[in-house]
Amino acid sequence: MAMFPEKNVKVLKYALCAVSVWVHGASAWSNALPVGPAAGDQSLSPFYIWDGSLPANPGMMLREEPLPAQPEITAASKAQRILYTSRDKRWNAGIVPVSGALWFPKGNPPAGGWPVLAWAHGTLGVADSCAPSWTNPTARDAHYINQWLQQGFAVVATDYQGLGGPGPHPYMNWEAEGRSVLDSVRAALQAYPQQLANNLVISGQSQGSGASLGASLIAPDYAPELKLRATLATGVVATFPDGPVKPGNARPGNRDPSRFTMLRLIGGSLSDGAPPAEKWVTEKGAKLLALAKTACMSELGRYERHEKLDGSAAFIGGSAQVTNALLPVTDMPVKAFPAPLFAATGLADHTLSPHYQYAAVAALCAGGNAVEWKTYPGITHNGTVNVAFADELKFVRGVMENAPQPNSCGSLQPPGKLQQPTKGVAFN
Structure with a gap:
């Protein structure tokens, strides 16, 4: 059985080189940040290596280059790989470089610029070679990104700290991942002030749902200048120890x-x-x-x-x-969020129990939030991402138009018995 695709083999050849490169560049950030192969560091390309001094502030664009074309993304006029600054939460290592991607819709931007959809991806791994800006997003995620581009949203997608950049990827740490999300938006707005509007929607799936909710929760204190309009979370992975419903086994x-x-x-x-x-x-x-x-x-x-x-x-x-x-890195407080919330669960999710997700939604409601929660019969963890898009778009359009916000909190019901997947649904 071949355990490494050709690209990964090529990456592994340069693993030793990566150690010396990251150590050489370590003066750019605090020595508190673990680096090297044990942290998942690999040498991908010179683009990902920042060997100079770093700006003092998070959310600054360091460099960008064109992304390779991807067949699922047809609605982009421009696609860029980006490297920007963020502030490390897990190791308190100060400013660190983080990689990601940025897509622009076709046509001319509207007055004030295109609204921005910040995409937070699901679990891909912790090695640098798993960074979606390096591999391209999965076909499922690319299809989702393309749908937002078709609706006139620019899309910025962080790789998260440590995926592509130096040091470990603080996997599932919602505060660290939330910073990566918010700083990707800051960097995009700083680099393209004429094309992009400070008009933000954050969306995430699975691991990314924690990043999406985390970014929303910390935004008022960490990035108060960002105008967050709505937060979307599918395949909800966040845990709320003080929530009203016990989540049970996640699997x-x-x-x-x-x-x-x-x-x-x-x-x-x-x-x-x-x-x-x-x-x-x-x-x-x-x-x-x-x-x-x-x-x-x-x-x-x-x-x-x-x-x-x-x-x-x-x-x-x-x-x-x-x-x-292990540290309880997925645990979130039961409190009010700063923007309207949309959550979605596939009732055939065999990866993350629908009841587990129901417990998270119940906790969001208990925090005084209005939450629209959609459930989809026969839809899996993977399938939910794109099946939920039409409902997400309707929700976001309503928020943008200041329409009354849907609220499922008064009618929440346990999702019932786990269903079997429906055949013939894309990515299901």
Whole structure:
């Protein structure tokens, strides 16, 4: 079984080179930031290496270059790979470079500029070679991005800190990911003040739903100058310990995949005083942990299934022991958000339990928010992204027109028994 596609093999050839490059450039940010192969750092191209001094502020554009064409994205007049500054939350390492992508719609911008859709992607991995600005977005995500471009929105999509840029990717850390999202918008507005409007919608799926909600929650304090109009979250991954509904097991059928926990071990979810990641894994699990530093989710999933590496086989003492040692990076407070909220759940989501997502929506409602929650029979975790688009667009148009906001909070119902996927639906 070939575990590495050709591009990843090419990346691995340069892994040792990456160490020296990142160390050489480390003066640009604090030594508090772990760097090197153990952090998932790889040498992709010179574009991703910032070897000079960094501006003092987050949200500054460092450089950009054209993105390769992608067949699913037909509605863009211009597509750019971007490198910009953000402020590290997890390691308090100060200003760090973060990569991403920026697309512009076709035609001339309207008066005041195009509104901006900030896209927060789902789990791809923690190795630099998993950065979507490097690989191009998945076909599913590209189709979603294209739909917003068709509606006259510019789209900026962060890779997140540590995916493409130096140091670990703080996987699932909503505060860190939220900063990456907001600073990508700041950088785009700073670089293109005539083409883009300070008129923002944030959207995220799965891991990105936490980033989307996180960005919204911190925006009033972290980026108060941004005019956030709406927040969209599908496949909701955020947890609310003080919420009114217990979420239960996130994985339907009590499945216990180990690759997601491996990403958290590498991505900063262990406290600074905890034993290193290698001390939590079995001999077989150590091979998956090593693979997670260089490969992306499709390869990790194949290896996990081939080796039958569930949590009991991958972690010393089983997955519960290591999970209890991880920082609660998905936990969010029950409080009011600064912008209208839209959430969507596929009732055939076998990746993240619909009941788990229902608990998150109930917590958002308990915080005093008006939330429109849409559920889709027969739709999976992957399928929800694009199936929800029409409802998202209607919601966003209503917000932009100051129409009365839909609110599902008075009629929330548990989603019921997990359904089977409907065949013939794109990306389902």
